[in-house]
Amino acid sequence: MVDRPAISKGEMEVARALWQIAPATVREVFEALPASRAMDFTTVQTYLRRLETKGHATSKLKGRVRVYSARTKERTVIRDTVNDLVQRLFDGDTMPLVRHLIEDRGIDETGLAELRDLIERLDQEGKK
Amino acid sequence: MVDRPAISKGEMEVARALWQIAPATVREVFEALPASRAMDFTTVQTYLRRLETKGHATSKLKGRVRVYSARTKERTVIRDTVNDLVQRLFDGDTMPLVRHLIEDRGIDETGLAELRDLIERLDQEGKK
């Protein structure tokens, strides 16, 4: 459970692309970025390098190109990031954020249905 | 709806204290910080100065001391911060985060009850 430096916003976009397609070359990651998020090829290169420095990725030269892989799981990073947010914004309390999401951001009918299921499941477990 | 530079992590801790007790002097904010979060008096001063520079606070000299007030509402900052997170981590999709919070972080019985109410309310509105 080595605890690596947090991933910055810019790095995060690259990391997400990497998680989706790893192992992948810089170019592949570059191309996997959402079109809405234009950044220079070399910027992607820098972010990948930094992710590796921070211990969130590894790479290996395959012939002439460097191939990157993720070293931390997306789930873990999400957990840490969310934990941090909840801590800093809500003193570590989960419900205020849940409430905010549901009330302020709103969820659609499908989401509502899923939520009902989720709760029912938790209810069952609670009763056991 | 001027859009001000985002509040950094360190600034956020000071901003939260400020929201709670504003208008307040640097020392008051300093003292309102959670004990767990020790930082130098002048560090608080710097953060308040930066919050003002960024447009999130205002201040006025009252005699010899400077009194700070919040200029952006906590709710707004929370909204923006969460929006940003949801965007960056979940492509702007709310449900994955809700799911993560409920499943991965877990909520207690009280939270569950509140959730049931929340959903019921939304159901009513949906039916209308």
Add this chain to the structure above:
DNA sequence: GCATTTCACGTACATGTGTACGTTCATGAT
């Protein structure tokens, strides 16, 4: 086989961030 494309890699550079020190001035205590 020469020009063009494409990488890796080193380097850069402005701005942001966390954290605080030093100086100066006013104020309240002695």
Add this chain to the structure above:
DNA sequence: ATCATGAACGTACACATGTACGTGAAATGC
């Protein structure tokens, strides 16, 4: 009147971050 306290304010400084350029080498197009 003198001195310790406490503020404001300017300044600092290392490290993080966003973003990319330049150079040199390999591969590919013609």
